[in-house]
Amino acid sequence: MVLMIYNTMTQKKEVFKPLKEGEVRMYVCGPTVYDYSHIGHARTYTAFDVIHRWLEFKGFKVTWVMNITDIDDKMINRAKKEGTTVFELATRFSQAFFKDMDALGIKPDVFPFATGHIPEIIEVIKKLEKNGYAYVIDDGVYFDVSKFKDYGKLSKQKREELIKHRIEPNPNKRNPGDFALWKFKKPGEPSWPSPWGEGRPGWHIECSAMSSKYLGEQFDIHGGGNDLIFPHHENEIAQSEGAFGKKPWVKYWMHTGFLNIKGEKMSKSLGNIIPIKDALQKWEPEVLRLFFVSKHYRSPIDFREEYLNETKESLERIYTFLEKIEKLKVVSKMEKQEKEMLNKVKKAIKDFENAMDDDFNTPKALAVVFNLVKSMNKFLEGRTTISSKLKEEINKFLCMFFYVFGIPKKGRKIVEKELVEKLVEILIEVRNELRKKKDFGLADKIRKKMKDVGILLEDTLTSTEWKLC
Numbered sequence: 084m085v086l087m088i089y090n091t092m093t094q095k096k097e098v099f100k101p102l103k104e105g106e107v108r109m110y111v112c113g114p115t116v117y118d119y120s121h122i123g124h125a126r127t128y129t130a131f132d133v134i135h136r137w138l139e140f141k142g143f144k145v146t147w148v149m150n151i152t153d154i155d156d157k158m159i160n161r162a163k164k165e166g167t168t169v170f171e172l173a174t175r176f177s178q179a180f181f182k183d184m185d186a187l188g189i190k191p192d193v194f195p196f197a198t199g200h201i202p203e204i205i206e207v208i209k210k211l212e213k214n215g216y217a218y219v220i221d222d223g224v225y226f227d228v229s230k231f232k233d234y235g236k237l238s239k240q241k242r243e244e245l246i247k248h249r250i251e252p253n254p255n256k257r258n259p260g261d262f263a264l265w266k267f268k269k270p271g272e273p274s275w276p277s278p279w280g281e282g283r284p285g286w287h288i289e290c291s292a293m294s295s296k297y298l299g300e301q302f303d304i305h306g307g308g309n310d311l312i313f314p315h316h317e318n319e320i321a322q323s324e325g326a327f328g329k330k331p332w333v334k335y336w337m338h339t340g341f342l343n344i345k346g347e348k349m350s351k352s353l354g355n356i357i358p359i360k361d362a363l364q365k366w367e368p369e370v371l372r373l374f375f376v377s378k379h380y381r382s383p384i385d386f387r388e389e390y391l392n393e394t395k396e397s398l399e400r401i402y403t404f405l406e407k408i409e410k411l412k413v414v415s416k417m418e419k420q421e422k423e424m425l426n427k428v429k430k431a432i433k434d435f436e437n438a439m440d441d442d443f444n445t446p447k448a449l450a451v452v453f454n455l456v457k458s459m460n461k462f463l464e465g466r467t468t469i470s471s472k473l474k475e476e477i478n479k480f481l482c483m484f485f486y487v488f489g490i491p492k493k494g495r496k497i498v499e500k501e502l503v504e505k506l507v508e509i510l511i512e513v514r515n516e517l518r519k520k521k522d523f524g525l526a527d528k529i530r531k532k533m534k535d536v537g538i539l540l541e542d543t544l545t546s547t548e549w550k551l552c
């Protein structure tokens with residue numbers, strides 16, 4: 084099956100065909116580092132991490148960029164409130180964010196900071212000015228939305244309406260919907276020089292500047308939470324297509340659903356915001372990840388302790404199954420019933436792949452996993468052996484599950500031990516071959532190098548033993 088992706092722009096599922104064959108360039112709007120990131124962010128970034136993993140699993144070479152907003156009104160206001168600098172605040176909360184991402188195993192290729200890209204931002208604004216989209220007034224440089232004919236195409240709103248109906252903070256703007264590209268300096272605010280005067284970038288412009296720097300002026304996937312569709316992503320399109328003159332700027336727009344807490348929207352006023360670091364104190368990262376993917380990325384998800392506990396139990400069932408398989412004696416002969424089971428596993432692999440190819444339908448893929456574990460458990464009841472072929476296929480299936488959902492294999496330590504043993508045996512065999520050929524120099528080198536890493540070889544008359552020293 085080919086990969087289908089729901090595109091917010093066309094509002095339908097489309098066959099995924101990247102701009103450059105075999106390569107995917109993906110940009111996801113990251114956090115504003117004025118506070119700890121919460122589990123709503125974790126849900127979105129986990130979703131894109133799994134999307135990233137599935138694309139890589141399918142053989143695409145993926146470049147994933149996630150920006151860090153370290154200058155905007157929220158940053159300035161929070162720094163003022165805390166009596167600190169924007170720089171200190173950004174350092175503190177970006178470090179905390181990276182710690183959260185590390186714990187959750189979310190790994191974009193580039194994390195560009197807005198303040199590290201001021202020259203690139205200025206260049207994009209210059210292009211917009213040259214192309215007739217930007218104008219300067221008393222408090223900054225603005226984007227004239229009436230000049231961009233496609234304004235509203237992502238959020239499916241009429242441009243005329245968007246231009247008219249917005250609460251207007253600066254009456255000097257040409258249209259109420261016009262947004263700031265560059266804000267002139269106010270006392271006490273961080274600022275940078277620019278052709279229009281000292282100031283700082285508006286929020287939206289950094290994404291146009293940084294995506295083009297790392298991914299080019301057109302790329303494949305742009306994502307974020309669905310609260311970003313308007314105005315942020317709408318404005319990003321206007322800026323990028325206005326500046327670079329290429330359409331479409333982005334081929335596939337992907338947006339994640341909201342995360343609610345016990346059926347309520349997460350908000351400061353309700354006091355129900357859960358920072359990622361707090362959630363990690365209570366649940367293992369793999370439990371959180373599995374919980375996030377238990378719902379389709381476009382659907383809302385409800386965060387409740389009992390759901391998390393259920394997820395933990397479900398994951399334990401998979402680990403227990405893995406341990407059970409590892410304990411069975413492997414035999415080469417395959418029974419008739421095992422053949423049926425083998426076909427079941429093969430079908431499960433296909434079903435899993437089809438689910439993921441259908442706009443990353445993770446709940447469907449998970450159902451395949453749990454159903455297979457259930458029927459395998461039943462099949463294995465009372466058995467002490469397993470054919471090597473069946474075990475191999477089950478491992479293939481489980482490896483795919485662990486890899487795609489980014490969940491560590493608990494039995495990894497056992498696997499690593501086995502691997503070390505096998506590698507040592509190979510080295511001993513090679514060394515003995517060399518000794519037979521009287522290449523004692525190289526044989527001794529192997530023995531010495533192995534000793535250096537803590538593996539001691541002892542030659543007896545008939546064999547070579549080894550132990551860790």
Ligand SMILES: [Zn+2]
Nearest residue numbers: 112290315319
């Ligand atoms: Zn953005």
